[in-house]
Amino acid sequence: MATKSLATWALALQFSNLTASVIEIAVNSVSNWAGCAIAGYEQPASVHAMDAMLPFVVPQGNSTILGTDLSVDAQTAAFINGIASHADDYDDTHRDNPIHPSGPVMSALLAVAEWKGSVNGEEFLAAFVAGVEAECKIGVAVFPEHYNVGWHSLLTFSLDITSTVGTVGAAVAVGKILGLDVAQLQQAISIASAQVIGMHESFGTETKPFHVGRAAQAGLMSAVLAKAGLTGSLEGLEAERGWSHVVSTRENLTAEIDTLGSVWEISLNTFKPFPCDRIMHAAIDGWIQIHDQAVQKQLDVTKITNVTARCHPRVLFLTDDPEPTTGLAGKFSVYHAAAVSLLFGQATPTQFTDEAVQNSTVVALREKVKVTSDDAVEEHESFVAVEFEDGTKLEVHVEHALGSYENPLTTEQLKEKFLDQVGRVIGEDRATKSYQSFSNIVNYTDVADLVKEYKD
Amino acid sequence: MATKSLATWALALQFSNLTASVIEIAVNSVSNWAGCAIAGYEQPASVHAMDAMLPFVVPQGNSTILGTDLSVDAQTAAFINGIASHADDYDDTHRDNPIHPSGPVMSALLAVAEWKGSVNGEEFLAAFVAGVEAECKIGVAVFPEHYNVGWHSLLTFSLDITSTVGTVGAAVAVGKILGLDVAQLQQAISIASAQVIGMHESFGTETKPFHVGRAAQAGLMSAVLAKAGLTGSLEGLEAERGWSHVVSTRENLTAEIDTLGSVWEISLNTFKPFPCDRIMHAAIDGWIQIHDQAVQKQLDVTKITNVTARCHPRVLFLTDDPEPTTGLAGKFSVYHAAAVSLLFGQATPTQFTDEAVQNSTVVALREKVKVTSDDAVEEHESFVAVEFEDGTKLEVHVEHALGSYENPLTTEQLKEKFLDQVGRVIGEDRATKSYQSFSNIVNYTDVADLVKEYKD
Numbered sequence: 001m002a003t004k005s006l007a008t009w010a011l012a013l014q015f016s017n018l019t020a021s022v023i024e025i026a027v028n029s030v031s032n033w034a035g036c037a038i039a040g041y042e043q044p045a046s047v048h049a050m051d052a053m054l055p056f057v058v059p060q061g062n063s064t065i066l067g068t069d070l071s072v073d074a075q076t077a078a079f080i081n082g083i084a085s086h087a088d089d090y091d092d093t094h095r096d097n098p099i100h101p102s103g104p105v106m107s108a109l110l111a112v113a114e115w116k117g118s119v120n121g122e123e124f125l126a127a128f129v130a131g132v133e134a135e136c137k138i139g140v141a142v143f144p145e146h147y148n149v150g151w152h153s154l155l156t157f158s159l160d161i162t163s164t165v166g167t168v169g170a171a172v173a174v175g176k177i178l179g180l181d182v183a184q185l186q187q188a189i190s191i192a193s194a195q196v197i198g199m200h201e202s203f204g205t206e207t208k209p210f211h212v213g214r215a216a217q218a219g220l221m222s223a224v225l226a227k228a229g230l231t232g233s234l235e236g237l238e239a240e241r242g243w244s245h246v247v248s249t250r251e252n253l254t255a256e257i258d259t260l261g262s263v264w265e266i267s268l269n270t271f272k273p274f275p276c277d278r279i280m281h282a283a284i285d286g287w288i289q290i291h292d293q294a295v296q297k298q299l300d301v302t303k304i305t306n307v308t309a310r311c312h313p314r315v316l317f318l319t320d321d322p323e324p325t326t327g328l329a330g331k332f333s334v335y336h337a338a339a340v341s342l343l344f345g346q347a348t349p350t351q352f353t354d355e356a357v358q359n360s361t362v363v364a365l366r367e368k369v370k371v372t373s374d375d376a377v378e379e380h381e382s383f384v385a386v387e388f389e390d391g392t393k394l395e396v397h398v399e400h401a402l403g404s405y406e407n408p409l410t411t412e413q414l415k416e417k418f419l420d421q422v423g424r425v426i427g428e429d430r431a432t433k434s435y436q437s438f439s440n441i442v443n444y445t446d447v448a449d450l451v452k453e454y455k456d
Numbered sequence: 457m458a459t460k461s462l463a464t465w466a467l468a469l470q471f472s473n474l475t476a477s478v479i480e481i482a483v484n485s486v487s488n489w490a491g492c493a494i495a496g497y498e499q500p501a502s503v504h505a506m507d508a509m510l511p512f513v514v515p516q517g518n519s520t521i522l523g524t525d526l527s528v529d530a531q532t533a534a535f536i537n538g539i540a541s542h543a544d545d546y547d548d549t550h551r552d553n554p555i556h557p558s559g560p561v562m563s564a565l566l567a568v569a570e571w572k573g574s575v576n577g578e579e580f581l582a583a584f585v586a587g588v589e590a591e592c593k594i595g596v597a598v599f600p601e602h603y604n605v606g607w608h609s610l611l612t613f614s615l616d617i618t619s620t621v622g623t624v625g626a627a628v629a630v631g632k633i634l635g636l637d638v639a640q641l642q643q644a645i646s647i648a649s650a651q652v653i654g655m656h657e658s659f660g661t662e663t664k665p666f667h668v669g670r671a672a673q674a675g676l677m678s679a680v681l682a683k684a685g686l687t688g689s690l691e692g693l694e695a696e697r698g699w700s701h702v703v704s705t706r707e708n709l710t711a712e713i714d715t716l717g718s719v720w721e722i723s724l725n726t727f728k729p730f731p732c733d734r735i736m737h738a739a740i741d742g743w744i745q746i747h748d749q750a751v752q753k754q755l756d757v758t759k760i761t762n763v764t765a766r767c768h769p770r771v772l773f774l775t776d777d778p779e780p781t782t783g784l785a786g787k788f789s790v791y792h793a794a795a796v797s798l799l800f801g802q803a804t805p806t807q808f809t810d811e812a813v814q815n816s817t818v819v820a821l822r823e824k825v826k827v828t829s830d831d832a833v834e835e836h837e838s839f840v841a842v843e844f845e846d847g848t849k850l851e852v853h854v855e856h857a858l859g860s861y862e863n864p865l866t867t868e869q870l871k872e873k874f875l876d877q878v879g880r881v882i883g884e885d886r887a888t889k890s891y892q893s894f895s896n897i898v899n900y901t902d903v904a905d906l907v908k909e910y911k912d
Contacts, residue, residue: 049686052681058513058514073512196651199702201697202650225504229507230505239657
């Protein structure tokens with residue numbers, strides 16, 4: 001019944017069912033996604049994908065490739081915007097699960113809202129929240145809280161859960177906007193769930209953001225196909241030979257689906273302060289604090305002789321790359337993150353370019369970094385320390401990293417992040433205008449106007 | 457090294473490396489695929505998918521939707537032709553593995569050959585064989601020869617292997633035609649392998665042929681993306697967190713890849729004589745023989761009181777549907793297959809329509825069918841028997857079903873199948889013309905002309 005229950009709940013959800021705090025975090029999620037997608041178009045993955053798509057693009061479409069003046073068909077826009085929104089590794093993350101919730105859902109939904117027209121802000125947000133709840137509920141249902149040995153943990157580590165659940169999230173959001181009935185949405189969910197997109201092996205390559213774009217497009221097309229009459233299973237999620245049994249041994253789909261509308265997964269969404277793998281954020285937070293202390297104490301950060309961090313084991317599992325050579329690889333290197341945080345006191349897109357990764361001072365410092373794993377340290381926690389040539393030692397214990405659920409970015413900080421990120425790419429004025437548009441989404445009578453406005 | 461070895465071998469393969477028997481079965485595979493794709497356009501799955509795609513289609517493309525006069529962009533043509541080629545469950549099957557090899561590869565390759573132009577028949581066949589070898593080698597490497605209990609067999613039963621390996625096959629064939637270098641093709645393979653498309657739960661719905669279309673399109677796009685510069689892993693198949701470890705515990709990729717060019721997987725391709733799940737073919741073969749005996753003995757087949765079959769356990773695993781209500785479901789019902797084979801002495805597309813499945817005589821007879829599983833019976837073997845009202849008993853032991861590797865359809869029988877299947881849809885004259893074109897593919901200087909010819 002999980003697929004049917006999910007479809008029924010999603011179609012019944014109204015804007016009036018959303019609490020004030022759900023609306024607030026939904027709007028923050030929308031604008032954080034938009035900042036990533038607009039700025040992300042400049043990333044190589046987005047440019048390469050757009051080049052690849054040109055022969056297949058309907059030129060008279062009305063869905064926007066954010067960050068450009070191009071309008072194309074909705075499936076292409078969903079694909080490219082999805083890639084762009086994740087290309088900088090700067091988006092959002094569910095508290096309990098490495099899902100980046102907005103990417104697949106927003107990329108599909110905005111493209112469809114522009115294509116269909118006449119979708120108002122309240123309808124849009126209700127569909128967005130439905131999609132996020134769908135993907136996160138099924139994600140939480142299959143993702144282990146603890147990483148056991150054996151094939152189960154191998155599987156969950158091997159699949160890129162953002163996109164494996166994101167296809168379903170996108171299908172639910174788009175299906176709701178397109179007016180599918182319950183049985184059609186059940187089938188859309190099943191068609192989407194039959195496409196398991198995203199492997200861990202792609203991390204550190206442009207295929208990682210490709211996963212998100214492909215999930216957005218696959219979910220969108222699943223809804224469109226179901227609406228056109230393509231039949232699918234009515235029980236794709238829970239059936240014995242369906243999704244949950246392929247991606248996990250855990251069987252608590254029903255329990256998670258039962259909490260729809262009472263536990264809001266979107267309330268557990270968090271936003272990245274640094275454009276790199278979230279698992280390193282606690283250590284980065286600590287190293288930036290050390291940088292600031294060093295400045296205050298007039299210590300020369302180029303005179304650091306050794307750097308340590310004691311972290312959750314997933315830090316080394318995911319980011320143990322001592323010699324990255326590209327900005328993209330730097331996003332998955334805890335050694336690079338240490339060096340830039342200590343040297344520059346910040347970790348913005350500027351610190352994750354090819355140039356930054358190849359900078360000789362950065363290279364020299366990253367070679368002095370030692371990271372150890374400790375099961376007793378939480379994911380959002382770190383113990384970092386440095387020693388200077390003169391023997392001075394500085395150390396910081398970060399209990400809850402900046403950007404974590406317990407220490408979240410404020411709406412004001414999210415606005416600053418947006419303006420910095422987007423301003424670099426399309427200029428300050430248009431960045432301000434686009435922030436105003438996206439953060440005001442709830443008041444639009446036609447969401448399609450929103451994108452037009454900031455393009456003008 | 458598996459990904460690199462595969463890419464290196466595939467790019468080096470020349471038409472002159474193919475043996476005469478490989479060329480013969482490759483050409484038979486091409487024309488059998490074409491018959492399925494041309495006739496398959498009339499199937500509901502293809503029509504629904506085409507309706508869904510209309511808003512996303514480049515109208516001035518030059519890749520043909522077979523069975524129609526429509527030409528669209530290559531990714532849409534690959535998608536729709538892929539669906540059509542599998543919609544009738546009448547295509548081909550690898551001897552050792554339930555892979556239907558031609559669907560994903562041909563659907564992608566023909567669309568690209570029409571798009572790019574100037575691909576001659578020899579180049580085309582070399583690329584086709586490279587794609588089939590790629591998908592079948594990796595399929596054989598992960599698919600168990602024996603169906604063990606536990607998660608391993610659950611996984612391999614749960615995924616639709618035709619499309620999970622077909623994305624890679626399509627990427628290899630298209631990558632070869634597009635002139636990728638080895639590193640680009642390694643990345644195309646990895647991008648393709650990060651998209652695991654196809655779940656068993658979709659069987660009996662239109663999502664099953666959708667898997668093949670989506671695999672063709674995904675593989676095609678993976679090659680196009682890699683050529684455009686989208687980076688991916690160089691080791692997507694064998695990496696610890698890559699494809700083979702997600703879909704299986706078996707680790708003999710290297711051993712299988714090592715046999716490329718010495719053991720030709722395409723030589724193990726077989727062609728379906730009946731448009732339904734292959735696992736029932738041995739029983740159908742036997743029941744048709746019983747029908748023919750009954751006719752000869754002037755026994756009335758509507759007076760049959762019970763029907764039995766002793767079969768390989770996968771027959772009931774896959775086709776234990778006693779009450780199908782649609783032609784599509786009938787393709788996965790051993791009871792329906794028994795009734796039509798006994799009543800009409802044949803199992804052609806006519807016997808798998810909604811009308812045939814709902815026919816009251818058919819319904820009455822299928823209720824008399826008992827099927828038992830026997831581990832000692834091979835997949836291509838069956839023991840079938842019937843009893844008439846007057847007590848007469850007829851029984852048949854089929855050792856090697858018609859269409860199996862040991863009892864294959866001849867080229868002449870394949871031609872008859874093509875003309876029957878395609879003639880029903882586009883008329884006898886055009887069917888004859890299209891058979892001549894596809895079966896003569898090796899002699900074309902531009903494969904794009906081939907499709908044009910039969911359309912004229």
